[in-house]
Amino acid sequence: MTNVSRRGFLAGASASAGALVGAAAGGLIGSQLGSDSATAAAELKAQTAVLKRKEPFTGAHQNGIELELQTFTNFVSLDLLAGADKAAMLRWMTLLTDDIARLTQGDPTLADAQPQLALGPARLTVTVGFGPALFSKLGLEHQLPESFKDLPAFKVDALKPEFSSGDVLLHVSADDPIVLSHAVRRLITDSMAFASVRWSQQGFSNAQGVVPHGVRQRNLMGQVDGTDNPAFNTNDFDNLVWIQDGPSWIQGGTLLVFRRIAMQLNTWDQLGRIDKEQVIGRRLDNGAPLGKNNELDPPDFDARDTNGLKVIPDFAHIRRAHATNPGERFFRRPFNYEVGMTADGNPDVGLLWTAYQKNLDTQFIPVQRRLDQFDLLNKWTSPIGSAVFAIAKGVRSGEVLAAELFA
């Protein structure tokens, strides 16, 4: 079967979406090309390439973080039922671990009411985290990771409880919305003996096949977002994101800041391009810092124009957000959201913004304090949801997620 489909892939590569699987095509010999069945198999393979891509479940870290954005996402926050204890948490995590192991590989769960909807992996990932309140409810304060606590209040906050906080996070993402919907349904069904849903927030990024890997996506204000992120599989990423000390359950885990950031597009669009670029400090066409030509060029915050004015204004977002030391950075993996519009045509849009880091006190909080004090972008964006979750380390085959925390 593998042989047929690989041969088929080569036969049809030039005509179809071969780019998605292109690297796998090497080594086949042209003499086998040409049959109709091979062509049909190639077309089928190309048409379902997005479905077939699979992410591993096991590893040192949970998946869904150091990973190119999937197209669809759902953040589900749950609160423990009264009376749920550590033993219940362990039973819940046992069920979820088995569910995730199956769903990420494209298989139905045990007792799956719709096994037909487990169409395939579609890069499904499920990332499980725990909010600060869970630790106090279960008497697990001694297991808290360093710096992990509810965020302080910021002036810019306009937080709504229906978008904020929670004891347990299930962050589920996939490149197909039906695969995602089915997975969330299974995971939530298996959670209802232990918790109730506090909120769920759905988002999206670009479709697969639209932007090359490694390219930062544009948010719905039109800005290139994520430029300063640490690159995957680098010491820089490891040092900023993955926790290496503290309680054993978090070694290999990370701390997530989740913010639902609403955008006021009607007023934003009243600005011309130059004003928009001054607010952010970057060019809109290619994301280059003002005064530079390429997105990845380092910003020159001292540069002045011929009138003696700063090229990147004092109020510019990138000036306020820029790290004052190399450790004051984090990994952002934001999705967009859009949930309808008002009668006057103002869309309810924004970001499901995430920051992954080792330490809230030295990474997210100091940057956010600077933005809170003075960032002109705050005029068009406002955080309406906020939560923090400690993301447990990954599992090896046969282990249960966060078992050490609830043992």
Add this chain to the structure above:
Amino acid sequence: MKKIFAALTSTALLAAALTGCAAEQATGTADEKRVAAVSITDGWVRVYEGTQEAGGMTGGFATMTNNTDQEITLVGASSELAMMTEVHEVVMIDGEMKMQAKDGGITIAPGETVTLEPGGLHVMLMGLKNALLEGEEVQITLDFEGADDVEVVWPAKASAAGNEEYTGSAE
């Protein structure tokens, strides 16, 4: 460390190189090139309103594959959880789906796979000794003819499906 259910299969192992009747009990692992006479995967036990208190009854479900060249029959089962365990089927009686003990057990032809599922064949656990908690692991011994008995550990999971009325004579 707890085992994940996906990894649990039967413990009745058969050396792959031997012919079917030469089954032998072994404790080897998969990398020793042994296959189970009967592979049992994807097992689970149903949690519903009827399992909230001791005395209730519920079903166990799984996929069973006969890896030998001879018939294998699941004739019964036992569990610490239940006073009584039977092999059941669901049949149409007077226009209603009812479940009852399956005469002769569940036969798996050589090389075939049989699925136990809500609304169909199942292992019936009756007279539960305690309430069943979701995520709990249930130990069951499956009693085969044509293969050694198999000990399995199945998770308890909620399922809305499988409310057929019981017509058997468990009393």
